Amino acid sequence: MxxxxxxxxxxxxxxxxxxxxxxxxxxxxxxxxxxxxxxxxxxxxxxxxxxxxxxxxxxxxxxxxxxxxxxxxxxxxxxxxxxxxxxPFITLETVGPTLMKLGTEEQKNYFLPKILKGEVEIAIGYSEPQAGTDLAALETRAVREGDSYVINGQKVFTTNAHMADYIWLAARTDADAPKHKGISIFLVPTKTPGFSVTPMDLIGERSNVSYYEDVRIPLSALVGEENKGWQYITTQLSLERLMLSTYARMERMIEETIEWASENEVDGVRVLDQHWVRDSLAELTMEMEVLKLLNYRAAWAHNNEKTAPFRPSMNKVFAAELNQKVFDTCMQIMGMFGQVAAGSEWTIANGSAQTYAQKRLVHLFGGGANDIQRDLVARFGLGLPKS
Ligand SMILES: Cc1cc2nc3c(=O)[nH]c(=O)nc-3n(C[C@H](O)[C@H](O)[C@H](O)COP(=O)(O)OP(=O)(O)OC[C@H]3O[C@@H](n4cnc5c(N)ncnc54)[C@H](O)[C@@H]3O)c2cc1C
Structure with a gap:
């Protein structure tokens, strides 16, 4: 080993x-x-x-x-x-690999080289006002009419839709099938008439509401097979959970905090010499080592096609919560300076602590709420009954 x-x-x-x-x-x-x-x-x-x-x-x-x-x-x-x-993390690390595995030959040949040239950005259109955790309850419809699908509905939290070239859209194609079995995935060009967005301003970032009013797209916009969308969604989401679990930005924040704390004093005492600061940084460093091992194991397992389905959920819960802890703790160590945003002469580490403490709140929900991920680990990792 x-x-x-x-x-x-x-x-x-x-x-x-x-x-x-x-x-x-x-x-x-x-x-x-x-x-x-x-x-x-x-x-x-x-x-x-x-x-x-x-x-x-x-x-x-x-x-x-x-x-x-x-x-x-x-x-x-x-x-x-x-x-x-x-x-464009979502496009490169999640949609691309899902298309590689499950898309049609035409889609692979068209999208994959463009993704690798950085020429295309794709946003995720899953969540709806009444379908977040219970995603299979989604109501956006795609109805086949001749050589087209016609899409009607509304999505919320379609992050990056205002900049994207396509939406990786989940829509219901069979209203009579059990709810997980009547969903398909489409790649909808954002220039199609009937598509529009309005901003959703969230803490530290922008997302969007996206609207689909008689959006007509060709049959070739269907990803893979009709009504197999749930499989495509879970494949994409597993990759998203792994992608959200990276450690490097946290590690850099800890390094930057140590550097600042070793060069600055509060009330005549070097910040790094305060016990609570040393204890906190040591604890974060230990937990970072755990996350690194979890992530390298996941990357290795992916390489060897041995990824158990609960592992991305497990990594994501651990990373999202550690992430909050790292940025909150570093901000506390830096005191008032940690709260100063990038661009000010008083900022430390380009304002990273406060920027990321806000931005990364999304990791607690994005890719699926952590409560639900814990449930998946309990069921598929530990074999416990469905709660
Ligand atoms: C910044 C941001 C960006 C996002 N970007 C995108 C995006 O690009 N594309 C996209 O499609 N979506 C996106 N989302 C949506 C995200 O995936 C959802 O917020 C998430 O799935 C949770 O859904 P919800 O917000 O409807 O919360 P709800 O499903 O209403 O959940 C609210 C709370 O109730 C808990 N809960 C719900 N059901 C259960 C249950 N059965 N058992 C126990 N607890 C439960 C949840 O864990 C959570 O704590 C984004 C969200 C945010 C905040």
Whole structure:
């Protein structure tokens, strides 16, 4: 049993880190403060990542990837997370791999190379006002009419829909079937007449309500097979749960806090010499080690096709709660300075503590509420009866 990266993997990690150091410029960071959705420099950065072969490091060569394993793709994901500069994570890490497994040949050939070039962004359209945790209760309808499907309904929390090229949309195609068995997935171009969005302003970020009024799309927009959507949703969500479990941004926050605490004093005492600070940082560091092991195990298992279905839920619960703890604790250690946002002369670590403490609240719900994930671990991991 080996609990470490190989020499090649370490080297790869360093190579990715130095590439990112070079390409994430001060101008790009400034643009992201002005426009968190990303402007021209950000788009160029994503396309450069694609052109230089990084986006698909673990993807098959036939779709434009480097043909390495999911473990190398995971190393890339951690390094990107560490920078704090977003890429189209959902598209690259969840929709792409789901399409690779379950999409039609035409969809794979069209979407996968575009995803790897950073040319397409896809948002997730599952949740509805009456269908969040109970997602199978969704009411948006897709009705087949000749050579089209016509879609009507409304989704909430369609994050990034205002920037996306497509919605990965769950809609009911058989109203008479049991509720999990009448759902299909579609790739709906956001330029289609009848599609629109309005903003939902949440703590630390924007999401959207998305509307579908007689949205007419071709039959080829159906992903895989009709009424098999539940399988596609659970595949995509498992990948999303693993993607939400990364540790690198937390690790960087702990490093930045240690650096600040070793250089600053409060009431004449170096912050790092206060007992509660040392205890807190030690505890966070131990828990981070647990998360790292859980994640590397998941990436290895994915590589070996041994992912038990409860593992993504388990990792996501642990990561989402540790994430809150890391950013809250680091903000407490930094005192008032930790609450100052990026852009101010008084900010520490580019305002990371307060930004992430807010932004990452979503991890407690996104990809499925943690209460429900605990239930899945109990049932499928421990074999307990359904509650
Ligand atoms: C910032 C943000 C971004 C999001 N982005 C997207 C997106 O891009 N696309 C998308 O489709 N959705 C998105 N979502 C929606 C997200 O997936 C849902 O919020 C989540 O599934 C929970 O659904 P809900 O909000 O309707 O809460 P509810 O389902 O109403 O749950 C409320 C609470 O009740 C608990 N609960 C519900 N049912 C049970 C039960 N049977 N047993 C025990 N406890 C239960 C839940 O655990 C939770 O604590 C986003 C949400 C947020 C906050």
């Amino acid at each position: 080996r609990f470490d990266l190989t020499d090649e993997q370490r080297q790869l990690k360093e190579e990715i880190r130095s590439y990112l150091d070079e390409h994430i410029t001060a101008e790009l960071l400034e643009e992201l403060i002005e426009n968190p959705d990303g402007g021209p420099l950000w788009r160029q950065y994503i396309q450069n990542l694609g052109k230089d072969g990084w986006l698909g490091i673990g993807w098959p060569v036939e779709y434009g990837g480097q043909g390495k394993t999911p473990l190398e793709q995971y190393i890339f994901l951690e390094e990107i997370e560490r920078t704090g500069v977003n890429i």
